[in-house]
Amino acid sequence: MFVTKIRPRVSETDGVGHINNTFVPVWFEAGREEIFRILTPDLSFKNWHLAVVNMNVDFTNQIHFGTEVEVRTWVHRFGNKSFMLYEEMFQGEILCAKGTVTYVYMDYQAQKSAAIPEPIRNELQKHLKET
DSSP: OEEEEEOOOGGGBOTTSSBOTTHHHHHHHHTTHHHHHHHOTTOOGGGOOEEEEEEEEEEOSOOOTTSOEEEEEEEEEEOSSEEEEEEEEEETTEEEEEEEEEEEEEETTTTEEOOOOHHHHHHHHTTBOOO
16 A cells, blocks of 8 residues: 555635545545556656546545645556556545546557556555455
8 A cells, every 4th residue: 555645735625615526536646656656667758658547536525624635545456458546535534535546558659558567567466455
């Protein structure tokens, strides 16, 4: 599991007084940086191999300005050319959102999906969420 801390900003707070729901997917993506480093250690888009093909978010509680948020990210499962992440977002001890995202490993020069290389698969395996 990877853990990322997020500091909510005033500008992310909407008129109802909670963090606007459009920021939750952005914060989940921030929690994926170490996953991105497994696939592209230098984070260079020139060497990028990921494409999002599906994303789901369930909002379970409100998030407010003034208290840090923790994003927890696991590998949920993976296949030959794709993998799914599972994420949870907590403010304090309260689960505020959970979701999944599926990425396809891409060969952008050929403009098609490709098999995830074995060294990457082995590293992703280390971060599988236990059921």
